[in-house]
Amino acid sequence: MTLADVRFEREDGIVIAVLRGEVDMSNATSVRQQIAGSVTPDDDAVVVDLSELSFMDSAGLHAVMELSTVLDEGRQKLLLCVPHGSPMQRAIEIIGLPRAVSVQSSRNEAMAAARASAMESRPIGPTES
Template sequence: MADLKLESIAGLPVAHFSGEIDRSNAAELGDRVASAIPDQSGLVVDLSELAFLDSTGIRMLFGLAIRLKQRHQSLRVVVPDGSHLGEILDTVGLEQAAATDHTVAEAVAALTHRP
């Protein structure tokens, strides 16, 4: 089971995930996040509290990246430095679709071009 908390930081939507994203909830979570994205410069997806992500969750991230790219927007994914999840996302090549950051603050700064 996953929990999704949506908030706005510096005018950007930030989706905080915790728990587990798997085939039972990935599609619904992806749709909820996609419908919450206004015409801003992008979206931050925070996975720092996520305990588990299966292949359908990874597909959800790639799907969000594609949707945003079609709208000329960017996706930044937050994963803790040195985490197992970060290694998995590196292995599947997420960096080809979305940038990764170690903190929400870094991701927001990158999208708002703030130091």
Template sequence: MQPLQVNARSHDGRTVVRLRGELDIANAEDLRQKLTTARQELGEQVVLDLTDLEFMDSHGLSVIIHCYKAATAAGGGLTLAAPRPIVRRTLEVTGLTMRMNVTDSLDEALAEPAGATP
């Protein structure tokens, strides 16, 4: 099991949060807190870079949904960038790809207008 690494930075008015490793019950609450802090410090237009996210369980989905609701309630948005096939499948099965913007790459996410929806 690879521990989750979280790196937040600002990029052209967006909060880009890179996730690396596995997102599950063991670290979901820690990520929820880090995303809240990143949104407060860097802004509500959030891009989650999922390029290096190897696994995500239902607790991880819950964190993403919470971030989406909080960001949109504050006038921002959430884009999920470059999920691996196993993570994308989880997003598709749960219907989140119909509600959230999901892109094939981080570059594509950053090229879209802030707050774009599916």
């Protein structure tokens, strides 16, 4: 039993990480490593679902930014699912997140946005360069 646990799902090249519990400076790095460690080069996007999370602090948001930097290098999109009106949403409003991170208020919206971005980035047919 830990402060937060991460459950993974996978759908059409999208990794969905559902966080439960609380994320603060004591476990933010470990949570980031767990998520980063479950992404393969073949994945198109990562959805981090915060709707079951009861607390996340600025260290947790910092970990999200670091995750975004890592995923950017592999041209993989990071999407957050943050319920409307939650304290996490207030925190994101105040601190701000890099433009590359897409914030959605529900899982469905996050999945739709993830699929759309996957379509954009996925090469159609063989490419020559």
